[in-house]
Amino acid sequence: MKKAIITGLLSVILFTAAEARTNEKPDANKAKVEVNYTGFFNNDLSFNVKFDNPMGNYVTLNIINEEGESLFKSNFSDKKFEKKFVLLKDADVNKLTFQFQSGKEVYKESFDINVITREVSDVTVKRNRK
Structure with a gap:
């Protein structure tokens, strides 16, 4: 009897959670960062x-290293912002954070950077026969 009540209660909770999830509406005005x-x-x-800015709001992009120093900063209001950024392999950066700020909203994506350079040498040795 106790097991049946717990199972019934659990199924009601799961059903309610699933129904609440299906009633959520995506916010078309919300910015999306990738x-x-x-x-x-x-x-x-x-x-x-990539930054989807459907309302065309004023946005500041700031690229910051692990010490909080700004490596790049720019403002834009494009509805669809897409850009390629290149970091020199030899740059002394261990962490890179892409920060987008629009009004009070802040979006961040961080990357830990660890560059390991390996050198490969192919050696061929042949015996000379005379």
Whole structure:
């Protein structure tokens, strides 16, 4: 009997949660940020940045290192912002944060950066027979 009550209660909670989730409406005015590491570009680190700004609000993009120093700062109001950023492989940066600010709203994407360079040498040795 106790098990049946707990099972019934659990199914009611799950059903209510599922119904609440389906009633949520996506906010069409909410900005969407996408920052992706895209690999090497001319032997440097490349990031692709996309920012959907459906209302065309004034937005500040600030790229910051681990010490809080600004490496890049720019303002835009494009409804669809997309740009590629390249970080020199030899730059002494361990963490990179892409910060978008529109009014009081702040969106952040951070990346830990660890570049390991390996050198590969192919050696061939042949015996000379005389």
